[in-house]
Amino acid sequence: MNNFKDFYDSEEKREVLSVIVVNKESVLSRVVDLFSARGYNIDSLTVAPIHNSEYSRMTIITNGRARVIDQIVKQLNKLVPVLKVIEHKDAIEKDTVLIKVPIDQNLSDLDVIARAYNGAIQNVTHEAVVISATDEPKRIENFIKIIEKFKPLEIVRSGVVSMER
Amino acid sequence: MNNFKDFYDSEEKREVLSVIVVNKESVLSRVVDLFSARGYNIDSLTVAPIHNSEYSRMTIITNGRARVIDQIVKQLNKLVPVLKVIEHKDAIEKDTVLIKVPIDQNLSDLDVIARAYNGAIQNVTHEAVVISATDEPKRIENFIKIIEKFKPLEIVRSGVVSMER
Numbered sequence: 395m396n397n398f399k400d401f402y403d404s405e406e407k408r409e410v411l412s413v414i415v416v417n418k419e420s421v422l423s424r425v426v427d428l429f430s431a432r433g434y435n436i437d438s439l440t441v442a443p444i445h446n447s448e449y450s451r452m453t454i455i456t457n458g459r460a461r462v463i464d465q466i467v468k469q470l471n472k473l474v475p476v477l478k479v480i481e482h483k484d485a486i487e488k489d490t491v492l493i494k495v496p497i498d499q500n501l502s503d504l505d506v507i508a509r510a511y512n513g514a515i516q517n518v519t520h521e522a523v524v525i526s527a528t529d530e531p532k533r534i535e536n537f538i539k540i541i542e543k544f545k546p547l548e549i550v551r552s553g554v555v556s557m558e559r
Numbered sequence: 560m561n562n563f564k565d566f567y568d569s570e571e572k573r574e575v576l577s578v579i580v581v582n583k584e585s586v587l588s589r590v591v592d593l594f595s596a597r598g599y600n601i602d603s604l605t606v607a608p609i610h611n612s613e614y615s616r617m618t619i620i621t622n623g624r625a626r627v628i629d630q631i632v633k634q635l636n637k638l639v640p641v642l643k644v645i646e647h648k649d650a651i652e653k654d655t656v657l658i659k660v661p662i663d664q665n666l667s668d669l670d671v672i673a674r675a676y677n678g679a680i681q682n683v684t685h686e687a688v689v690i691s692a693t694d695e696p697k698r699i700e701n702f703i704k705i706i707e708k709f710k711p712l713e714i715v716r717s718g719v720v721s722m723e724r
Contacts, residue, residue: 412715417600418600419594419595419598419599419600419601420595422591422595422601422604423588423591423592423595426587426588426591427588429584430584430585430587430588433584434584435582435583435584436584436587436606437607437608438606438607438608439587439604439605439606440604440605440606440717440718441601441603441604441605441718442602442603442654442715442716442717442718443602443603443716444714445703445714445716451715451716453715453717486657486681486682486689486691488655488657488691488693488717489607490653490655490693490717490720491720492651492653492720492721492722494722512677512679512693514677516651516653517651517724519724524651524722524724526651526653526693528653528655528677528691528693538610548722549609549610550577550607550616550618550720550721550722551607551608551610551616551720552605552607552618552653552655552717552718552719552720553605553606553607553717553718553720554717555655555656555657555715555716555717555718556657556715557657557659557689557713557715559682559684559689
């Protein structure tokens with residue numbers, strides 16, 4: 395059991411958290427500070443207001459030891475402006491990426507690939523094309539790898555939004 | 560000119576900022592704190608690592624008086640872990656929403672509407688359907704309004720990601 399416990403404590407896992415908070419200017423800092431105080435990096439964070447409410451919903455992706463994440467979740471639950479914390483087990487996750495590539499690349503190929511990842515060509519200028527894709531985070535990573543051959547000038551990812559199935 | 564200046568100072572405007580920061584656990588707090596210290600709410604925030612780099616990119620949407628936002632941008636630029644601040648003027652913006660509706664709603668209608676907003680049905684259980692949409696923030700607001708008649712159980716927005724055209 396001790397071995398198992400050590401393993402459990404030392405193994406890093408990817409954790410997807412949704413945190414429902416009161417929509418006030420100081421709340422985001424307080425939540426983010428809980429992670430940085432433990433030296434925990436937030437890999438991806440999205441925050442947006444919840445429709446017709448006084449609340450915002452944060453989706454946080456972090457990697458860390460299970461025990462430390464449990465502590466963070468407990469402390470999040472203690473913060474007054476936090477209404478609810480959801481530790482996702484079986485969630486739909488979506489990530490969006492915008493990529494700018496030089497105009498001299500093959501536009502038909504770009505269009506076909508973007509559409510395979512639920513995206514499209516978003517803008518064309520004399521210098522560059524911007525394409526989008528929205529898909530699961532792992533598929534977005536694949537998409538970025540494929541687009542590398544088109545010599546991307548700029549890549550922007552949104553961070554992950556998630557909802558339990 | 561004085562009148563114009565007063566107007567400029569008092570008028571709230573929507574501002575889209577991209578902030579390129581060193582990918583370290585304390586940086587997100589420091590950036591967010593700059594806003595909350597002035598009582599400024601961040602309406603939408605997305606953070607994700609920049610591919611093949613030591614940096615992360617934050618997209619921040621805020622509403623405020625131009626002068627205060629100018630001050631925030633100046634202070635952001637002074638922070639050591641901040642590499643660059645972009646005040647977007649003509650950007651492509653994308654927002655993603657996931658909406659869960661009860662299973663007894665018209666699925667064909669849901670499918671057609673979701674596809675009109677670059678989305679799709681993402682999951683179906685015995686109780687509920689999850690649909691997605693990815694579009695400009697204003698169109699996502701329209702989408703949410705239309706879906707209201709399907710009695711949504713849960714609505715999650717990602718926050719905005721943006722890139723200059």
